[in-house]
Amino acid sequence: MGGFQQFAADVTTRLSAMSEGELYVVGDGLDRDSLWLTFLESFPAGTNLRFRERSEYDCSTCRGFVKNFGNVVEIHDGRVRTVWSGVSASDPVFSVVAAAMDEFVGTLPLAGIFRSTEAQYGTRTTRALRDGRVEVWHHLHGRVEKRHRTGDVGAARGAFDAAVQVFQRGLAELTLPALDTVVDLIDDDALYRGTEHRRAVTEFRSLRNRWAQAADGRAFVFANAMNPAARFRNTVIGTLVQDLSAGVDLEQAVRSFEVKVAPQNYQRPTALITPAMVKAAMKTIGELGLEESLQRRFARLSDVSVTNVLWVDNDTRSRMKDGIEGLLMQAATTGSAGARLRDAKPEETPVVAFMKDVLPAATSIDLWVAGSHEPNLVSLTTGRHPDAPRLFTWDNDFAWSYRGNVTDSIRERVKRAGGNVTGKLRVSLSWFNHDDLDLHVYEPDGTHIWYQDKRHKLDVDMNAGGGESREPVENVTWTDHLPDGEYRIEVNQFRKRESSGVGFVIETESNGRIEHYRHERAVGQKETVEVGRMTVTGGVITAFRPGEGMRPGSVGKDLWGITTEQFVPVSTIMYSPNHFDDSEVGNRHYFFMLKGCVNDQPTRGIYNEFLRRDLQPHRKVFEVLGDRTKCEPSEDQLSGLGFSSTVRNSVVAKVTMAGGRRRLLSIQF
Structure with a gap:
C-alpha cells in the first residue's frame, strides 16, 4: 500500500473510531480554506509537487474532506484530540503532515458540536484514463454516522450552545x-x-x-x-x-x-440551620467565652437587686438580693383603716400615674387575672453562671419569656383591620391560619348577617380571596338599633387551607365587658360550628349559652399555679431587664410578679431579638439554641403578668393603701 493510500486509510480509521462518541468542532468562525492551505503547506519542502493538474492529495475530493472534517475533534479523558491525533504512516512525509495538522487544529478553541446534513465527505478512490491506461487515485474520505446527522444543523448546534451556556453559568x-x-x-x-x-x-x-x-x-x-x-x-x-x-x-x-x-x-x-452555620456560631461562642452564658435558668427574687424593683410586698422584702436595708420606700401615711371599696366600676389610671402616685403608698396589690391575660403570663430568666459574659444588648444577664408569642387582643386586631369596636354590641371572630372562616349572626327576627348580606354591620372579612394573614378577624358591630332577644352565632369553614394553627376564638363586647369563647379543634371543609346563643336585654348581653365544643374563655382555669378570673396577690413589680439600672434599651415592659405563679413548662432563656450585635450573624443558630437550652421549671421563680408599653392593654388591680384605704383601679397600658 502506497504512502498516501496508507495515510488516507489511517485517517478514515481514526474518524470512524471517534464517531462512536460525540464529535465537536474547533475554531469558531474558522475560514475553512485556511485548513486546506495548512494541509498543503505542511508537506516537507519538495514533496508536494503541484506540477500536474490533479494529484492524489491536493485534489478537490481531498479538499472537501479537509474543509469539512479537518477541524473535527473528540474529547477523550478530559482532553481534546483531533482527527489527525495519533495518525502515522509508513511514509514519513505523511506522518509530518498528520503531526502538523494535529498541532494546528489542536490550538483552536472548542466551538460547538459537530452535525452534518451529508452522509459522507470525500471518496475512497477515483479512476481516470491516462495514456490508454486506467489509473486509480486514492483520497481522504470519511462517513458521517447517523447519530451525527440532522436535517437542521443550525438548530442542533444552537441547542448545544444553549446547554453549554447554562452549564457554564451554573459552574x-x-x-x-x-x-x-x-x-x-x-x-x-x-x-x-x-x-x-x-x-x-x-x-x-x-x-x-x-x-x-x-x-x-x-x-x-x-x-x-x-x-x-x-x-x-x-x-x-x-x-x-x-x-x-x-x-x-x-x-x-x-x-x-x-x-x-x-x-x-x-x-x-x-x-x-446547617452544620456549617453551627460550626461558625460555635467558633464565635468559643472565641468570646460564651459557653457558660448559654446555660439559663428561671430567675429568683434573691437574684434581683432592690434598685430594680418598683414595688415589693411586705412579706417578700426579706428575700430580696440586697435585703430590706436597701429598699427605700415612702413612709406609710395614716388613714382610715378598714375602708371598703365604694365604686363597683374601677377607675382608669395610666400606668405612669399608677407608678408615680399609687405605688409609693401601696401596702398590698392584687391583680384580676382574666382569661384574656393568658398571653401576658411572663417569666424572668437569668444565667446559671453570674460571672459569665453577657449575651444581651443590656448590661445584665436577665431576660424574659412570655407564654404567648405576642401580647395582643382580638379587639386590637379588629381595629388594625379597620373594624368598628365602639358600638353598643360587638361580636368578633379570630383565628390563626390561612383558612377562610366566616362569621354568621342571626338576629332575633331571623335577619342573617354574613359576608353576602353584611347589613352594614359586618365590616371586616379576611382571608376570603386568599390566605393573606395569619392573624385574620371578622367583625360584626351594632352601632344604633340593637333589638332585644336571642342571637345565634355560627362559624362556617368556607375554604380549608391548613391543618395547623386550627381552631378559633369568639370575642363579645357589651357594656365594656369582654368575654371569650374558644373552639380548639379543626373546622372541616364546609363545616358549620354553632358558637352559641346570646340573650340581649336593654342593649346588653345578659346570658350566653355556648354551643357544643365551645369553651367559655371567661371561666376560671388553673394556669401556672394560679386560677384565672379572680384576684391574685402581687409580690413584686419591676420593669423588664432592658430597663434595669436606668438603662433604656428598646421597648419597656411592666412586670407584675404574682404570688404562687409558677411556670411549669421549660422556657426559653435566649431570644434573638435580645442578642448582642456581634452575635446577630449567628441568629439562626441561636434560635435553635434558645429552643434546645430551655430553663427547667423551678418553684422559687419570678413569674406573673407582663405588659408592653407599646401595646394597648389593661388590668384591674385591687390596691390597699397605707392606712387601710382600698382602691379598685384599671391600669391602662
Whole structure:
C-alpha cells in the first residue's frame, strides 16, 4: 500500500473510531480554506509537487474532506484530540503532515458540536484514463454516522450552545458552600419535598467538583453539557442555590423556593440551620467565652437587686438580693383603716400615674387575672453562671419569656383591620391560619348577617380571596338599633387551607365587658360550628349559652399555679431587664410578679431579638439554641403578668393603701 493510500486509510480509521462518541468542532468562525492551505503547506519542502493538474492529495475530493472534517475533534479523558491525533504512516512525509495538522487544529478553541446534513465527505478512490491506461487515485474520505446527522444543523448546534451556556453559568455562579447548605437542609428534612431534589443537587455538585479539578475546563463543559445535571441552574432547586450563592439570607431564599413549589398552607417543620452555620456560631461562642452564658435558668427574687424593683410586698422584702436595708420606700401615711371599696366600676389610671402616685403608698396589690391575660403570663430568666459574659444588648444577664408569642387582643386586631369596636354590641371572630372562616349572626327576627348580606354591620372579612394573614378577624358591630332577644352565632369553614394553627376564638363586647369563647379543634371543609346563643336585654348581653365544643374563655382555669378570673396577690413589680439600672434599651415592659405563679413548662432563656450585635450573624443558630437550652421549671421563680408599653392593654388591680384605704383601679397600658 502506497504512502498516501496508507495515510488516507489511517485517517478514515481514526474518524470512524471517534464517531462512536460525540464529535465537536474547533475554531469558531474558522475560514475553512485556511485548513486546506495548512494541509498543503505542511508537506516537507519538495514533496508536494503541484506540477500536474490533479494529484492524489491536493485534489478537490481531498479538499472537501479537509474543509469539512479537518477541524473535527473528540474529547477523550478530559482532553481534546483531533482527527489527525495519533495518525502515522509508513511514509514519513505523511506522518509530518498528520503531526502538523494535529498541532494546528489542536490550538483552536472548542466551538460547538459537530452535525452534518451529508452522509459522507470525500471518496475512497477515483479512476481516470491516462495514456490508454486506467489509473486509480486514492483520497481522504470519511462517513458521517447517523447519530451525527440532522436535517437542521443550525438548530442542533444552537441547542448545544444553549446547554453549554447554562452549564457554564451554573459552574461559575453556583458556589460549593451554597450547594452544601442545600444538601444539609435536605438531609435535615428542613426543605419542602427536599428528598426529591437531593440527587439533582449532589450530581451537579459532583460535576462542579470535577470541573474545578479538570485540566481543560472548557473541554469538561463540552463533554458534559448534555448531562441532565448540567441544566441544574435552570431548575427550581437551582434557583435556591443561585439565591444562596448570591448572598441572599437563608430564610428568605428558602421562603422564595417554597413559594415556587410548596402549597399555600405549607409550614416548614424545622429551623433553618446547617452544620456549617453551627460550626461558625460555635467558633464565635468559643472565641468570646460564651459557653457558660448559654446555660439559663428561671430567675429568683434573691437574684434581683432592690434598685430594680418598683414595688415589693411586705412579706417578700426579706428575700430580696440586697435585703430590706436597701429598699427605700415612702413612709406609710395614716388613714382610715378598714375602708371598703365604694365604686363597683374601677377607675382608669395610666400606668405612669399608677407608678408615680399609687405605688409609693401601696401596702398590698392584687391583680384580676382574666382569661384574656393568658398571653401576658411572663417569666424572668437569668444565667446559671453570674460571672459569665453577657449575651444581651443590656448590661445584665436577665431576660424574659412570655407564654404567648405576642401580647395582643382580638379587639386590637379588629381595629388594625379597620373594624368598628365602639358600638353598643360587638361580636368578633379570630383565628390563626390561612383558612377562610366566616362569621354568621342571626338576629332575633331571623335577619342573617354574613359576608353576602353584611347589613352594614359586618365590616371586616379576611382571608376570603386568599390566605393573606395569619392573624385574620371578622367583625360584626351594632352601632344604633340593637333589638332585644336571642342571637345565634355560627362559624362556617368556607375554604380549608391548613391543618395547623386550627381552631378559633369568639370575642363579645357589651357594656365594656369582654368575654371569650374558644373552639380548639379543626373546622372541616364546609363545616358549620354553632358558637352559641346570646340573650340581649336593654342593649346588653345578659346570658350566653355556648354551643357544643365551645369553651367559655371567661371561666376560671388553673394556669401556672394560679386560677384565672379572680384576684391574685402581687409580690413584686419591676420593669423588664432592658430597663434595669436606668438603662433604656428598646421597648419597656411592666412586670407584675404574682404570688404562687409558677411556670411549669421549660422556657426559653435566649431570644434573638435580645442578642448582642456581634452575635446577630449567628441568629439562626441561636434560635435553635434558645429552643434546645430551655430553663427547667423551678418553684422559687419570678413569674406573673407582663405588659408592653407599646401595646394597648389593661388590668384591674385591687390596691390597699397605707392606712387601710382600698382602691379598685384599671391600669391602662
